Amino acid sequence: MHFTEAKGILHRNNGFCGMNIYRGCTHGCIYCDSRSLCYQFTNEFEDVEVKRNAPELLDRELRSKRKRCMIGTGAMSDPYMHCEKDLELTRKCIETADRHGFGFAVQTKSDLILRDIDLLDEVNRNTKAVVQMTLTTYDHGLCRLIEPNVCDTQRRIGVLERFAERGIPLVVWLTPILPFINDTEENVRAILRECVRLKVKGIICFGMGVTLRAGDREYFYAALDRHFPGLKNRYIRTYGDAYNVPSPHNNRLMRIFEDTCRSNGILYKSDECFAFLNEFPERHEQLSFF
Numbered sequence: 001m002h003f004t005e006a007k008g009i010l011h012r013n014n015g016f017c018g019m020n021i022y023r024g025c026t027h028g029c030i031y032c033d034s035r036s037l038c039y040q041f042t043n044e045f046e047d048v049e050v051k052r053n054a055p056e057l058l059d060r061e062l063r064s065k066r067k068r069c070m071i072g073t074g075a076m077s078d079p080y081m082h083c084e085k086d087l088e089l090t091r092k093c094i095e096t097a098d099r100h101g102f103g104f105a106v107q108t109k110s111d112l113i114l115r116d117i118d119l120l121d122e123v124n125r126n127t128k129a130v131v132q133m134t135l136t137t138y139d140h141g142l143c144r145l146i147e148p149n150v151c152d153t154q155r156r157i158g159v160l161e162r163f164a165e166r167g168i169p170l171v172v173w174l175t176p177i178l179p180f181i182n183d184t185e186e187n188v189r190a191i192l193r194e195c196v197r198l199k200v201k202g203i204i205c206f207g208m209g210v211t212l213r214a215g216d217r218e219y220f221y222a223a224l225d226r227h228f229p230g231l232k233n234r235y236i237r238t239y240g241d242a243y244n245v246p247s248p249h250n251n252r253l254m255r256i257f258e259d260t261c262r263s264n265g266i267l268y269k270s271d272e273c274f275a276f277l278n279e280f281p282e283r284h285e286q287l288s289f290f
Contacts, residue, residue: 030223037215074107138190176210183247202267209246
C-alpha cells in the first residue's frame with residue numbers, strides 16, 4: 001500500500017459521477033480485468049494506491065456542482081478492500097456525498113460494507129443509495145479458488161439480506177461466468193434464486209463468459225495451472241488470444257437468465273440497469289430547488 005495526493009476524484013459519464021478511491025486490489029480474484037496492462041499500473045497490483053485526499057477532493061468538487069446526481073464507486077477497484085477497514089476513506093466519501101445531498105451507489109464483494117449500513121440507510125432516506133454486489137459462483141469451495149481473499153458468496157448474500165431489510169435497492173453483477181468452471185445451469189439458477197428471493201432491482205450480466213487481455217490473461221492462466229491443471233491449454237485451443245471469451249453454454253444460460261428476470265420483474269438489460277443506477281430522485285431535486 002502506498003499513498004498519493006490526487007488532483008481530481010470525479011469523472012462524469014452520462015449524468016453519473018464515478019470515482020476510484022483506490023487503485024489496485026488485494027482480493028486476488030483470478031479473472032480481474034483491472035490487472036490489464038492498458039490501465040498502466042506502475043506498481044504491483046496488490047500494492048494498492050491510496051488517494052488519501054479523496055474525501056477532501058470530493059467535498060470541494062461537490063460544493064461546485066449546481067445539479068445533484070448519483071455518486072458511484074467500485075467499478076475499477078473495490079472500495080471495501082482490506083485497507084479500508086483502518087483508513088475509512090470510502091466511509092468519509094459517503095458521508096461527504098450525503099452532507100451535500102447527493103446519492104451514492106457502491107459496488108463491492110466485501111462484507112466490510114456492513115460497517116456503513118447505517119450511513120447508507122441515511123443516504124437512502126435522504127436521496128438514494130444502491131448497494132451492488134458481485135456474485136459469480138454459488139459453490140463455496142470454487143469461490144475460495146477464484147476469489148480467494150474476500151468473503152464467499154453465501155456471506156455476500158447475507159450482506160444483501162441486511163440491506164434489503166433496510167429497503168435499500170440492490171443490484172447484482174452476475175459476471176464473470178468462466179467457461180468450463182462456473183458456467184453451469186446449476187450455478188446460474190442457484191444465484192438467480194437468491195436474487196429473486198432478495199427482490200433485487202436489477203442484475204447486470206454482459207453474457208456468460210469472461211474477457212481476457214494482456215496482463216489479466218497471464219494472471220488468469222497462472223491460476224488455472226495452479227487450481228485446474230490442463231484447463232489453460234483448453235482455453236488456448238478454444239479461444240486463442242481473443243478478448244471476448246464466451247461460454248459454450250452462453251445461449252442456453254442467457255435464456256435462463258432473461259426468462260427468470262422477466263418473470264420476476266427484475267431489470268436485466270444493461271442499459272436499463274445503468275439508467276436506474278444513474279437516476280437521481282426527481283422529488284429530492286425539486287425540493288432542493290425550492
